[in-house]
Amino acid sequence: MTKAGEPEVRILEDADLRLPRPPGVIRRFWARHPLFTDILIALACLLLAIPGATNARRVDSAGAGPGAEAPWWGFSLVIVLLILATSAALLVRRRVPLLPFALATALQLTTIAAPHGAAVPALVVATYALAVYGSNRICVIAALACTVLVTLATAAALAVTDPALALMSALNTFFNTGFSVLVGALVGVNIGNRRRWIAAILDRSRQLVIERDQQAELAAAAERERIAREMHDIVSHSLTVIVALTEGAGATADRDRARDATDAAAATARQALNEMRTMLGVLRTDGVASPLAPLAPVPPQESVAVAQRAGFPVSLSTTGEDHVPAPIAYAVGRIVQEGVTNAIRHAPNASRITVRVAYATDDVTVRIDNDGVRPASTPPGFGLRGLAERAALLGGELRSEGRDGTWRLRARIPIPHPVQGDA
Template sequence: MADSPAGEARVRQDADLALPRPPGVIRRFWARHPVFSDVLIALLCLMLSLAGISAGAVHAPWALSFAIVILVLAGCTSLLFRRRVPLLAFALAVALQMTVPFAPHGGAVALLIVSTYSLAVYGSNRLCVIAGVAGTLLVTAVSGGVAGVLHPDDALPQTMNTFFNTGLSVVLGALVGVNVGNRKRYLHAVIDRSRQLAIERDQQAELAAAAERERIAREMHDIVSHSLTVIVALAEGAGATPDAERARTAMAATAATARSALTDMRAMLGVLRSDDPEAPLAPLGSVSPADVVTAAQQAGFPVTLTTTGTAGLPPTIASAIGRIVQEGLTNAMRHAPRARSIPVRIDTHDDHVQITVTNDGATAPARAGGFGIRGLQERARLAGGTLESGPDGPGRWMLRADLPLAPPRQEDIA
């Protein structure tokens, strides 16, 4: 019911769906106050039933009249629970109708109509049909048997009269109830579907936000990690060399690297801001492997770049190649500062590109759980390729990625 905490929560949840208000002031009032409506219907049925039995049951024996009154009171009381147990009210209405052959009265008409209506609305159409047919046949059979014993000359007319009266009441309640029940179940199905779509929309928004956070984390890691590694190497070289000219060159390269990192950071954060009209709103472009290698060479590392193949690269693949080379050199500069050789190879074939970054200065296994390798694996997976990193002989470490030139299928990414 809407008066319960669960009903109030459901009303608030439906309000979030921006559903239109139900038409009609009375209908909205009854929908919001089901207990009041049930009490009102029960009292109305009680008055109609008592008025219906006053003409016939009062002339019956006192025991039968008492039983009829008890059935009326029980049937009207059961209407208070018709939403949860609609079959109970219908069974009591049928029992009250079965007393008609003993003391003719019309006290069960209102109960039959309302209880049959409740079966269709709060039960099901199938239950309404089965119960209606069974109840009508049962009342007709009892009426025929009683009339055959008490009034054998008028048995057939009385039986047919009871059959039509009972059937008409049941059919009237069933027709209204089936119509209202079908509409109610259809609206509930539409609301449930809307609620499901709202949940799926929120889930998709959360997934999109998580994917965007992962992308930003990858970009931020690549920018900050690589730039700071190069800056530290340049600053250490400038402080260690006695040559003033080389020191100035190193510091100039440090400043250039820092300015480039600031520019990339601003471009990266520009996609997150809506109050800066001058901030770029597009994600960062691809990083040139040649620029990354040049920066590492300026920091004093023995990096070489070898490229084969001349096939044009899609923007997604070009961006992934640049970031893979950048992260591979960052790891080499950080974990293999005394490497004598850091070769970088980019081999472009007809259908895929292979990127290899090796160094001969690895002294200890790489720390597990780093964000750099995990981010590169995510980049490779998004591009439809693979990436692996691990030892390549004594003192050597290798980072290898294989990216297809054809765009990946959606199921492959998933």
């Protein structure tokens, strides 16, 4: 809640929330001009209190005689000063609601010496301000304290000067003061609860908007990472194989072998182009040729065959039956593809590249070993990190390490099993 703002003002300012416009032309006007509203309220309380101050009277025992009333101008001046101070304090009732209430209570206490109604308007507005800009608890405590204090003070003062009227005057003061604070408290509690309820709804709406934006950013970041992994797997593997094939074609004098190498490079390029086109089609939003299904799994046999056509000593051994869900099959294919690609790129003189895929009941294990590893001259890329992320998304794990000129890659992906009773 702002210091001088209304909930309606915040509704108008929060365009992102797309809330309806608050009803009431007059209400919106007061909400937009809080200072002008406070000035009008202070002036109204001042004008309503001045007549009571000018008519203040007290019994002067030294005057014309018993029961005669005479103006007591000095006391009236005190009342006028309290009225002015209370009216001025009403200008800051939004920030310091206790100040105008304390001054209004002091003004009400002057009725002990000279009965008047100058404090009633300010007391009503000050009690209302306590409930709206303070809290209901403070408002109730202050209202009860004011009523009891003024009543007891009246009873104590009259018990000394006129005991016969003490009880009647105390009851009159109690009902007069109690009615004033009761009216202000009832209206203030109603309006204050409504303001706090609206403020809570707006705060919750803002939190939901922030959470929505955060979720959108997280989803966009996850999608960018997924696209980066797919792009890396497609481009890195295909270009590595194409480079190896074209270098082999240029290094051999056998025209048939060179032709086979260039044909294999062209086939690899066409396959990469098709995969790239399929992946980019998923990103399109115009509804034209945008497949909803994910990319087809890349069989490990295909990655090994491509590397063998490029002249690399790659062997593949598979155990078990590969009846696994499509996401796991896709991940296994990409892991084998990236592992073989890394071996081709970083160990071009390798004498062996072994790929083992074991399908079990509970998991799938992939092992790739190769020798001929050279010291790394460039910082590590994104391939292994992407494989680790891909395995982690399926609840698995991936480790890789180099030792004694040999590179080892191990991956394990669990196979989920349907819970009994699921359709």
